[in-house]
Amino acid sequence: MKKIIYILSLLLFFTCASVNAQKYNTHRVKSGETLETIAKDYKVSTTDILKLNPDAKEKLRPNAILIIPNESSEAVTSVAPVQTAQDTIVEKTFDHYIKHKTKRKETLFSISKEYNVEIEDIKKHNTFLYANNLRKGDKLQIPVFKTVTKYIKSKNATYVVQPKEGKWRIAYKYGITVQELEALNPNMPSMLKPGQTINVPNLESNKVKTFDEQYSYYKVLPKEGFYRLKVKLGLEQADLERLNPELTTTGLKEGMILKVPLDTIANNTTIDNSQSNGIDNVSEIVQLSNNVTDSSTKNIAVMLPFTLNKINTDSVFDSKSKIKNDRTLGVTLDFYSGVLIALDSVKRLGVNLKVDVYDTQNRLSEVSSIIRNNDFSNTHAVIGPLLPNNFNTAASALEQDNIPIISPVVKTVNIGRNVFQSRPNDADLKSKIIDYFKADSTAQIIIVSDLKRKASSTNLKNKFANAKLVNSRLDKKTQKDEYFVVEQDLVSVIKPGNNVVFLETDNAGFVSNVSSLLNGLQVEGTKITLATTNENKAFEHDEVDNYHLSNLNFTYPSISKMLNSETNNSFVKEYKEKYNISPNAYAIRGFDLTMDVVLRLATSQDLYQSVEDAPMTSYIENKFAYKKKLFGGYYNESVYLVQYKDLVIEEVKQ
Incomplete structure (x- = not known):
């Protein structure tokens, strides 16, 4: 133990010595001190401290x-990257005349x-010269002017983009909207x-705002007011x-970026952590395929439970039977079919790839064996394993080398x-609606x-204090759920105007019962929208x-x-040509996820940096906006809101 402490002490000594050589200070934290008080004492920002001490967060x-640091990097970067522009205007005003008598040959x-x-000035002050030529002996008035040089500040200045x-x-x-910034830079990628x-507005340095990572940021949506x-x-x-x-002075404007408290994030999915560059609400979707510049080879590993050890490859019947009856294998093959087309697509974009595919056999021991017997030190990203236990085992083993999975x-x-948890969690889904x-x-x-969904309805009631509750009928003797309501149960709560009915259940019969009754109650002057926080198979049942x-x-x-079936999508076309079937949701997710991972690697330093460089990306059916977890990795918090409209499921534009 003493040896470990000694080595750590040496490391700390040499680290501090190196830091001091670069004009940095060290500070021993006292009880009761916060990042804010320390930053104030040293006249730096909390962001500066966190950059050098990430664990302090x-x-x-x-x-x-x-x-x-001795000086705040924010104070420098807010001024240094800007080159202000000035237009010079020289103005002249008449002062007096000099008499001149014209000599021969002048x-x-x-x-x-x-x-x-x-x-022209001589002519203006001697107008006879417009009609006559200059002659010897002509008496001229030569105007003398005072010159005044004016420097007029240009509307725009140039700005050098900083990291992240x-x-x-x-x-x-610069106090403008993203649209206004794009208007200043028509060819901006x-x-x-x-x-x-x-190009940016030409502001005085003290009027340029600093970005504070202790806050979140929100983009004002169309028609949003203070209420x-x-x-x-x-x-x-x-x-x-x-x-x-x-x-x-300006009031609210569409597209305006507002600073809001960091803790607002907890209850509002449209608020975006600064670490993720304003996910979902603030960020514009980045089209990574237009930004591929890195020609170096990207090493990708794919781990999926193909369970080839359980398939009798000598028997076509056995193989088909295995695929048909093993749901995990079916999902795996669908997902992988999308992965393959994505890999071909990114290669056509000029991305150089080396891809290793491993069969985890859906066994923890096999996952451990794969990692133990293969060198992952140069792997840029690992997609999979598919199932939680296998994934957790692989992630834990790869964590020491900081390999993204x-x-x-x-x-x-x-x-x-x-x-990187690519699937948004249920809490984000519920908060969205x-x-x-x-x-x-x-x-x-x-x-x-x-x-069964009593807890869900209680949670909704807490969110909507004035909401009316309707519970399914219970058997009078057994008190078991009968999964139905009668028309009068709904008539008593549906009012003229705009009604939103949350239906919380996973019972298809109950969905059929409630939706049928609501459909009959929707008359002129009474609008009814059906909603749920948890869409499941019950809503898709034939009943x-x-x-x-x-x-x-x-x-x-x-x-x-x-995906609209009528959409002329190149992926769908290629998929049908290759597999003679339309892609399902798992195949599309395999394509979208692989495209996102590879393109992030091809356009950023690594997958971690891509979270800053490309805060939100969108593909065929999926979008990805990763947010850093305080004590862990990254999770995708980008969620869609969809709606049935004329028998088609469409995205709700917000």
Whole structure:
């Protein structure tokens, strides 16, 4: 133990010595100190401290040693990258005359040179010269001017993009919208690169805002006023104006970036952590395929449970039977079919790839064996394993080398620091639809649930205090759920105007019962929208009439949007040609996820940096906006809201 302490002491000594040589200070944390008080003492920002001490973000412990920069990097970067522009205007005003008598051989040109005055100015002050030629003996009045040089500040300046900066961060700094920034730079690519020069408003350095990672940032949506922001964010107008003083003069504008408290994130999925460059709400979708510049080979590993050890390859019948009856294998093959087309697609974009595919056999021992017997040190990313236990085993083994590993489809895995959970969690899904209907002040909320989903209905009631509750009928003797309501149960709560009915159940019969009754109650002057926080197989059952769902504009949150069958999509066309069948959701997810992982690697330093460079990406059915977990890795918080409309499932545009 003493040896370990001694080695750590030496490491700390040499680290501090190296840091001091670069004009840094060290600070021993005292009890009761916070990052804010330390930053204030040293006249630096908390961001500067966190850059050199990332562990301090998790917990600040007494007697811990912090490395403190002598100067705030924010103070420098907010001014240094900007080149201001000025237009020079020279103005002249008449002062007095000099008398001149023309000599032999003199011309207007020679006289103008002698007195440093324009010929036209001589004519203006001696108008007879417009009609007559200059002659010897002519008496001229030579005007003398005072010159005044004016420097007029140009409207625009140039700005050098800094590391980890996207469009919305720069727009926020200069108090404009992303659209206004794009208007200043018509040829600006979708993803900015450090060192790139762009046009920005020509502001004084003290008027350029600094970006503070202790806050979140929100982009004002169309038609949003202070009332709607209060409902959505829980912030009064005065709170917003205190954090964003410009609101007192400009008011709210569509596309404006607002600073909001960091803890607002917990209850509002449309608020975006600064670490993720304003996920979902603030960020514009980055089209990575337009930004491929890295020609180096990317090493990708794919781990999936093909279970080839259980398939009799000598028997076509046995193989087909295995695929048909093994759901995990079916999902695996569908997912992998999309992966293969994605790999071909990125190669056509010029990305060089080395791909290793491993069969985990759906066994923990095999996963451990794969990692133990293969060199992953140069692997840029691992996709899979598919199932939670296998994934957690692989992620844990690869964590020591900080190799990114992406969970493809399951809901829950351990979020280690190298883990990318690509499937949004259920909490984000629920928050998405709750926030959507909360923003509609005209909606009358009704919550219908069965006994099994009582907790879900209670949670909804907590979110919508004025909501009416309707429970499924119970058997009078056994008190078991009968999974139905009668028309009068709904008539008593449905009112003229806009009604939103949340149906919380996983029973197909109950869905059929409620949707049928609601469809009959929808008359002129009474609008009914059916919704749920948890769309499941019950809503897709043959027993449920899709016409009823469509008439009720059935609305729900989803990890993906539905691909329109009439869409002329190149992936779908290629998939049909290759496999003679249309791709299902797992095949499309395999394609989308692989495209995203490889293109992030091809356009950024690594997968971790891509979270900053490309805060949100979107493909055929899936979008990815990764957010750093405080004590772990990254999870995708980008969720769709979809709705039945004319028997087609469409994305709800917000």
